[in-house]
Amino acid sequence: MVGLPSCFEDELGHRTQDQNSQSGGAFEEIPIMQNATSRDPPLRHALAAEIRDACTDVGFFYIKNHGIPEEAIDVAISAAKQFFILPTETKMKLDIHATPNFKGYTALLGENTNPENKGDLHEGFDFGWEPIEAIDGSQVREDGSMTGANVWPGNLPGFREDVLAYYHAVVKLGQSLFPLFALALNLPENFFDDKVTKPAAVMRLLYYPPQPSRPLEGVQGIGAHTDYECFTILWQDNVPALQVMNIGGKWIDAAPIPGTLVLNLGDQFARWTNDVFKSTTHRAINASGRERYSMPLFFGTDYDVKLEPIPGCVTKDNPSKYEVVTAGDYVKSRLEATYAHSEVTV
Numbered sequence: 001m002v003g004l005p006s007c008f009e010d011e012l013g014h015r016t017q018d019q020n021s022q023s024g025g026a027f028e029e030i031p032i033m034q035n036a037t038s039r040d041p042p043l044r045h046a047l048a049a050e051i052r053d054a055c056t057d058v059g060f061f062y063i064k065n066h067g068i069p070e071e072a073i074d075v076a077i078s079a080a081k082q083f084f085i086l087p088t089e090t091k092m093k094l095d096i097h098a099t100p101n102f103k104g105y106t107a108l109l110g111e112n113t114n115p116e117n118k119g120d121l122h123e124g125f126d127f128g129w130e131p132i133e134a135i136d137g138s139q140v141r142e143d144g145s146m147t148g149a150n151v152w153p154g155n156l157p158g159f160r161e162d163v164l165a166y167y168h169a170v171v172k173l174g175q176s177l178f179p180l181f182a183l184a185l186n187l188p189e190n191f192f193d194d195k196v197t198k199p200a201a202v203m204r205l206l207y208y209p210p211q212p213s214r215p216l217e218g219v220q221g222i223g224a225h226t227d228y229e230c231f232t233i234l235w236q237d238n239v240p241a242l243q244v245m246n247i248g249g250k251w252i253d254a255a256p257i258p259g260t261l262v263l264n265l266g267d268q269f270a271r272w273t274n275d276v277f278k279s280t281t282h283r284a285i286n287a288s289g290r291e292r293y294s295m296p297l298f299f300g301t302d303y304d305v306k307l308e309p310i311p312g313c314v315t316k317d318n319p320s321k322y323e324v325v326t327a328g329d330y331v332k333s334r335l336e337a338t339y340a341h342s343e344v345t346v
């Protein structure tokens with residue numbers, strides 16, 4: 001598995017130290033941008049092979065040299081901090097339960113990603129694709145069952161532009177990865193081109209307060225779950241909390257590594273590939289005593305695209321596992337379940 005510390009790989013039990021030794025250092029991370037944009041076929045195939053290993057092993061890896069300017073990250077995260085310190089009643093005017101298709105603010109315990117839990121100990125702010133210049137909200141995109149405009153706080157000048165600048169930079173990075181995922185699956189590079197014509201990309205700002213020293217039962221920063229889309233690109237600050245479940249059912253820390261982003265696969269890719277690509281269970285528990293911030297961006301195919309298994313991924317030994325549904329219906333049903341436990345409050 002590529003991009004995780006070799007000790008992480010050992011614990012995950014998929015590859016030996018020897019197999020990994022060509023990386024030379026304690027950490028192996030995938031230098032995405034320089035190779036993702038390279039037209040040099042050997043370089044792209046080498047990168048796709050690394051991605052394939054990571055995706056078929058644990059479905060998690062770190063991205064380095066990702067090309068997102070540090071400044072864009074700093075600006076977005078300081079906007080997030082300004083938002084989360086607003087009074088609760090101000091934030092609740094943007095309650096995610098009251099908007100079409102899950103845009104806006106999630107209060108503490110307002111979502112529950114693991115149905116066995118009682119609620120997640122984080123606050124969130126969710127938004128989807130929107131051009132920076134469309135300031136009057138007139139360009140609500142037709143996304144079938146997932147259509148729904150973003151909502152923005154009225155009293156934070158620059159917030160929308162600051163978080164959208166980061167969003168668009170990461171969307172560009174995400175779009176450059178689809179051809180590499182196709183190559184990693186031995187498909188033509190353009191396989192996903194007609195399936196990702198309008199980015200079905202939702203981003204979240206997340207704030208995790210320190211969990212109490214005696215945590216409430218069934219309450220974690222974010223409960224054990226898999227993501228719903230093809231893949232997620234996550235920025236996390238330097239507060240450790242994210243954990244990934246290995247094949248033995250053991251939780252392994254995905255420690256913050258400065259300058260990197262974490263990429264994990266989600267259920268849409270598991271469905272496309274009939275589980276050849278792994279959508280791995282993960283969670284976050286902030287036991288650090290400090291506040292934590294993270295920013296995941298979830299990339300799916302266009303919402304009207306059917307999640308049909310790629311033919312080469314269905315074999316006699318690996319028969320088709322999933323019912324075919326559209327990406328939009330799948331994501332919507334998962335979001336409905338996640339937010340169903342809490343009441344509509346406005």
Ligand SMILES: O=C(O)CCC(=O)C(=O)O
Pocket residue numbers: 204206222227234236241242282283284294295296
């Ligand atoms: O904050 C994190 O590290 C993980 C967030 C996450 O898993 C999610 O929002 O799906």
Ligand SMILES: [Fe+2]
Pocket residue numbers: 225226227282
């Ligand atoms: Fe997640």
